[in-house]
Amino acid sequence: MRSRRWPRMAGLLFSFALVAAACGSGDSEATTTTGDAEPVTTQAAVSDVPGLVEDGKLLVVTTGNFPPYTMINADTGDNEGYSIDLAREVAERLGLELELPTVDFVAEMEGLASGLYDIADSGIWPNEARQEAGFVFSRPMTSTGIVAQVLTENEDTAGFANVTGLIIGGIQGSSQEKFILDSEAELGYAEYLGFQGAAEAVAGLRQGRVDLLVADSLLAGFAAVQNDDLSVAGPTILAHPLSFTFQEGNEGKRDAIDVVINQMIADGTVAELQQKWFGRCIPIPDDINQAEPYTTMPAGDC
Amino acid sequence: MDWDVVLESFPLIWKGAGKTVGLFAWSLAVGTVLALAVALMKISSAKPLIWFATFFSWLFRGIPLLILLFYAFFALPEVGWLLSPFWAAVLGLSLWTAAYQAEVIRSGIIAVDHGQTEASDALAMTRGHSMRRIIIPQSIRIMVPPFTSNATTLLKQTSLATLVTVPEMTLLTQRIFSNNFKFIEPIFVLAMIYLAMTTVLIIGQQIAERTFRLRT
Amino acid sequence: MELDWGVVARAWDLLIDGTWVTLQLFAWSLLLGTVLGLVLALMRLSKHRVLRWVSLGYVWLFRGIPVLVALFFAFFVFGRQVGLSALQAGVLGLGTSAAAYKAEIIRAGIMSVDPGQFEAAECLAMTRRHYMRRIIIPQGIRVMVPTYMSNTILVLKVSSVAVAIGIVELTGITRQLSNSTNRPIELFTAAALIYLFLTTVLVVLQEFLERRFALKT
Numbered sequence: 001m002r003s004r005r006w007p008r009m010a011g012l013l014f015s016f017a018l019v020a021a022a023c024g025s026g027d028s029e030a031t032t033t034t035g036d037a038e039p040v041t042t043q044a045a046v047s048d049v050p051g052l053v054e055d056g057k058l059l060v061v062t063t064g065n066f067p068p069y070t071m072i073n074a075d076t077g078d079n080e081g082y083s084i085d086l087a088r089e090v091a092e093r094l095g096l097e098l099e100l101p102t103v104d105f106v107a108e109m110e111g112l113a114s115g116l117y118d119i120a121d122s123g124i125w126p127n128e129a130r131q132e133a134g135f136v137f138s139r140p141m142t143s144t145g146i147v148a149q150v151l152t153e154n155e156d157t158a159g160f161a162n163v164t165g166l167i168i169g170g171i172q173g174s175s176q177e178k179f180i181l182d183s184e185a186e187l188g189y190a191e192y193l194g195f196q197g198a199a200e201a202v203a204g205l206r207q208g209r210v211d212l213l214v215a216d217s218l219l220a221g222f223a224a225v226q227n228d229d230l231s232v233a234g235p236t237i238l239a240h241p242l243s244f245t246f247q248e249g250n251e252g253k254r255d256a257i258d259v260v261i262n263q264m265i266a267d268g269t270v271a272e273l274q275q276k277w278f279g280r281c282i283p284i285p286d287d288i289n290q291a292e293p294y295t296t297m298p299a300g301d302c
Numbered sequence: 303m304d305w306d307v308v309l310e311s312f313p314l315i316w317k318g319a320g321k322t323v324g325l326f327a328w329s330l331a332v333g334t335v336l337a338l339a340v341a342l343m344k345i346s347s348a349k350p351l352i353w354f355a356t357f358f359s360w361l362f363r364g365i366p367l368l369i370l371l372f373y374a375f376f377a378l379p380e381v382g383w384l385l386s387p388f389w390a391a392v393l394g395l396s397l398w399t400a401a402y403q404a405e406v407i408r409s410g411i412i413a414v415d416h417g418q419t420e421a422s423d424a425l426a427m428t429r430g431h432s433m434r435r436i437i438i439p440q441s442i443r444i445m446v447p448p449f450t451s452n453a454t455t456l457l458k459q460t461s462l463a464t465l466v467t468v469p470e471m472t473l474l475t476q477r478i479f480s481n482n483f484k485f486i487e488p489i490f491v492l493a494m495i496y497l498a499m500t501t502v503l504i505i506g507q508q509i510a511e512r513t514f515r516l517r518t
Numbered sequence: 519m520e521l522d523w524g525v526v527a528r529a530w531d532l533l534i535d536g537t538w539v540t541l542q543l544f545a546w547s548l549l550l551g552t553v554l555g556l557v558l559a560l561m562r563l564s565k566h567r568v569l570r571w572v573s574l575g576y577v578w579l580f581r582g583i584p585v586l587v588a589l590f591f592a593f594f595v596f597g598r599q600v601g602l603s604a605l606q607a608g609v610l611g612l613g614t615s616a617a618a619y620k621a622e623i624i625r626a627g628i629m630s631v632d633p634g635q636f637e638a639a640e641c642l643a644m645t646r647r648h649y650m651r652r653i654i655i656p657q658g659i660r661v662m663v664p665t666y667m668s669n670t671i672l673v674l675k676v677s678s679v680a681v682a683i684g685i686v687e688l689t690g691i692t693r694q695l696s697n698s699t700n701r702p703i704e705l706f707t708a709a710a711l712i713y714l715f716l717t718t719v720l721v722v723l724q725e726f727l728e729r730r731f732a733l734k735t
Contacts, residue, residue, distance in 0.1 A: 065697065074698040077532060106480050107593075107604060107684025113483070114598045133483030172473075173480035181477070193387065193467045194477070199697030200376075204467075207379040209387075364717040365710045366678035368689055373710075376693075376702035458584035465682060472586060485594040489587065497582040 049094055050252035053118050057097045060087040061117040064102040065197030066171075068222040068277040069123040072102070082218075082277035083121045086141060089269060093260050104196055106173040109135075112247055119257070120245040123216055125175040126288040127240070134248035139258045140241035140285050141270060142218075143293045146176050149215040149223065151205060152231040159212075159234015164188040169201050169210035176214045179238060202230070218278050225279065239292050241285045307487035311478055315491050318471035321388065322499075325460040325470060329395035330453055336396060337403035344408050355404070362401035368462055370394035375466040391463040399456045406452060410445035411437060443514040450507035454500050461496075471495060525701045526708040536691030537712055543608055543677040543687055548670060550613025555620025560650075562625055573621065580618035585679050588615045593683040608680040616673050623669060627662030628654055660731040667724035671717050678713075688712060 053059050062070035062083055069083040079100050091098035103111060105122070112120040113135070123144065124130075126137035148159035165188075170177040172194035180192055193210055195201040198219060204210050206229065213220075217236040224231045244261075246254050264270045265284060274281050285293040344355035362370070374390035385393060414437050422432035464473040471492055478488040526533070561573035580588065592611035593604065602610065631654050639649035678689040686694070692709040696702040 064694070072694065072698050102686070103604065103684030106476065109480070109483075110485075110594055110598070111604060111684070115601050116603055129482060172467075172476065177477075178481055194469075194473065195467055196465065196693075197697070200693075203376065203697065203700070207384055209379075209384065360718075361714070364714040366675040366689065366713060368678040368681065369692075369706060369710050369713065372689070372693060372696075372702075373706050376696060377706055380703055461584040461586045462679065464586070472584070475590075479594065485590075485598070489590050489595060493583045493587050493591070496584060496587060497579065500582040501578075 049096070049256040051250055052096070052253070053115065054099075057099050058087070058091040058094065058119070059099045059101060059117040060084075060091075060119045060121050061101045061103060061108050061111060062087075062120075062122040063105050063108055063197060065104075065199055066122045066216070067198060067219060067226075069219070070102075070121075082142070082273055083123065085273050085277070086264075086270070087119070087121055089264060089273075090257060090260050093263070094256070105171060109173070109245070112245060115247055118246070118250075118253065123218070123242050124245045125240050126243045126245070127175055129178075130245070131288075136246040136248060136250050136254050137288050138244035138246070138254050139261055140243050140288055140290070141261050141265075142274060142282055142284055143239055143241045143290075144282070145217040145236035145239040145294075146179055147215055147217040147220050147236045148233045149202075149205065149213040149220040150211075150231055150233045152229050154212070155231035155233050157212075157233045159232070160187060160214075160237065161234060163212070165190050166211040167191045167193065167209070168212055168214055169193045169195060169204050170214045171195055171197060171201055174216075175240075176216060180214045205230070218282075221278065239294050241288055241290055241293060243288055303486055303490065304484070305487075307484050308491055311475075311488040311491045314478055315471050315474050315488065315495065318469055318474040319495065321463075321468060321470040322457075322460050325388070325391055325395060325463055325468065326457045328392045329399055329460070330456060332392065332396040333399035333456070334403055336400035337407055340400060340404035341407035341411065344404065345411060359401050359404060362397050367394065367398045367459055368465065370398055371462055371466050387463070387466050387468045391460075391466055391468050395456065395459065395463075398459070399452060402452050403449060406445055406448045407441075409448075410441035413444050414440045446510045446514055447507065450503060450510060454503045454507075457499060457503060458496065521704055522701060523704055525695075525699050525704050529695045529699070529705065529708075532691050532695060533688065533708060533712065536686060536688040537716075539605070539685065539687040540674075540677050540689075540716075543605070543612060543680055543685070544674045546609040547612035547616055547677070548673050550609060551616030551620050551673065554613065554617035555624055558617060558621035559624035559628065562621065563628065577618045577621055580615050585612065585615045585676055586682055588612075589679060589683055604680075604683050604685050608677075608683060608685050611683075612673065612677060612680065615676075616669070619669050619672075620666070623662055623665045624658070626665070627658035630661040631657045663727050663731050664724070667720065667727060671720045671724070674716060674720065675713065 049058075060083075062079060062081075064070050064072040064079050066081075066083075068081050070079055070081040072078070073080055079102055084100065087100070088098055101111075101117065108117075108120050108122065109130075111117055113133075126135075126140075131137070148157075148163075150157065150159075168180055168189050168191070170180055170192065177192075177194055180187070180189075184192075193204065195204055198215075201210075201213050201215075202223065205213050212233065215223075215232075217232070217239075220230075220232045244254075244257060261270075270284065271281055280298055282298055283293050340355045340358050343351040344359075346352065371391055371394040374385065374394045375387065378385060378390065418436055418440065419432065422436050427436075460470060461472040463470050464476065467473070475488045475492040479485045558573045558576055561569040562577075564570060589608065589611035592614070593602070593607035596602070596610065597604075597607035628650075635653055635657065636649070639653050644653075677687060680687055681690040681693070684690075688709055692705050696705040699705070
């Protein structure tokens with residue numbers, strides 16, 4: 001299963017590198033390179049990013065436990081994924097050095113609120129509760145939904161439509177967990193188990209601790225592609241945007257990063273990354289409060 | 303501190319009290335039985351039993367409780383033994399507390415005046431008889447303080463079951479603050495409930511000590 | 519079911535990184551716990567009622583709540599106001615919890631010294647600070663060594679709870695590795711062995727210290 005990923009990743013990385021090289025040399029608005037390899041300057045330069053935790057660096061915290069947004073490569077120990085590539089691209093365009101601390105999800109949001117990091121970036125839904133708690137969000141950089149993740153032998157079941165008497169698993173502190181706990185009365189499941197992260201949750205599914213997982217649909221889709229024994233059951237529900245998250249009061253930093261994200265959407269970089277990690281192009285709403293950017297997960301290539 | 307949030311949080315956290323007390327009661331029961339067995343092994347004259355008891359104590363006091371819990375939760379299913387989160391936690395907690403309580407029980411038995419053992423031998427009592435009627439009752443008096451102290455620690459350690467998904471009080475508290483990002487109030491409520499429970503145990507210890515004291 | 523111990527060899531560097539963080543947590547919280555514990559013990563023995571009550575209250579509070587709850591306070595409540603990193607909050611939570619136990623141990627040690635020593639020192643017109651430092655505490659240390667060391671070993675093991683606030687020490691890195699490689703048995707066994715090694719070193723140290731401070735008869 002894992003060995004299948006590498007030829008494909010290598011191929012995608014290589015083609016992405018080619019595309020990036022092609023893009024980098026011509027598209028930006030300000031000065032272009034001359035004979036010496038001067039860095040390409042863009043509209044949002046380093047001096048335009050206020051309130052960085054450490055000068056010259058962009059601290060982007062992730063969990064390393066939410067594939068394909070962020071995951072730890074078992075062989076190299078590197079953090080990689082859609083969120084990581086986005087962060088890398090943003091840091092590069094701003095001329096900042098990228099640092100990627102890795103913590104559990106609850107500690108991630110808390111550390112951000114304490115001002116330890118610049119950005120929290122592992123597929124975070126800018127929902128009402130988080131906005132009310134004071135977190136500041138970038139413009140959306142993708143969207144996703146919630147789906148039931150199951151073992152392949154159960155892929156023909158109805159997903160959330162019929163979960164009476166079942167044991168459901170999820171990730172502690174996630175918005176998927178909130179959905180399941182809030183819907184306890186309507187869904188009528190037997191029990192909910194909250195795991196520390198995606199890997200523990202999948203292990204629980206495989207070991208038979210839980211009958212299905214309430215999962216991010218891109219995570220579940222990725223897992224289904226990588227693993228023969230994992231699938232999704234039923235439709236994607238509650239599609240919602242995902243954004244970078246900032247500490248309260250960091251509107252200036254957010255605005256600077258929004259400029260870069262807008263550039264990346266406009267020049268197709270985001271679409272490239274979506275194709276690479278999700279295998280499809282997903283509509284990116286402009287508004288963080290956009291309800292249901294789509295009702296079924298788009299299937300085709302970009 | 304927003305007292306409305308405190309009042310809201312209390313019932314949500316209290317829902318986990320049943321699991322907390324359940325973990326505590328089961329682990330104490332199973333752990334004490336195990337501890338008694340290990341203690342008796344340690345004071346027996348059979349070398350293999352002594353060796354096993356020593357190994358047991360060294361092993362389960364040498365590694366953190368959390369590693370035991372993770373073992374029971376993540377590793378055992380790999381060898382086919384799938385325990386629910388609650389029972390996996392009880393297994394880990396029992397083994398852990400048994401190692402400590404075994405020492406308490408053993409010290410209690412040894413501390414009883416050797417003369418008592420000799421006297422009962424002289425009266426031709428069987429070892430089992432003298433243990434049951436002479437030694438153990440006196441040992442209990444000595445054991446009560448450290449035993450209840452360990453039991454109080456066990457109660458607090460049930461909070462680690464949160465890391466293996468058991469919905470006891472600590473996990474329910476985390477659920478509250480990871481949702482509404484209000485930290486002070488739920489954590490305060492959690493601390494107060496634990497403080498109340500441990501204080502009850504401490505009072506219980508005073509009562510037990512008074513019950514078993516020497517009547518002079 | 520086959521075991522692949524090679525996974526431990528491949529993960530060894532990361533396990534050592536985690537062990538290093540564990541040792542840092544251990545050292546700093548031991549330091550904080552001992553210093554704060556000493557202060558609390560002396561407060562408890564002071565003439566001033568307020569100091570005695572504060573010390574008593576502290577010990578009751580921190581022995582009455584789980585270490586995990588103290589860590590939550592340190593990280594989510596206190597740390598947020600002051601801007602502590604997870605590691606700093608971890609040391610604070612672990613150290614303040616340990617201090618409650620160290621305070622009792624130190625107090626027991628001081629109280630075990632024959633009251634005659636106190637009287638003799640006062641007769642010789644020594645200041646309290648002087649005789650505490652030169653007469654009482656050195657004798658108290660002999661009594662304290664066993665319980666202090668066994669509590670210290672506990673501090674090492676309790677450092678594993680720091681996982682709950684996202685600190686990647688030995689237990690945390692082992693869990694991450696066990697997830698990414700799907701080999702919990704091998705990896706948790708390796709972690710257990712590392713902990714056993716560390717605690718056994720401390721036990722040996724304890725026995726050495728007990729012998730060193732023993733009364734020469």
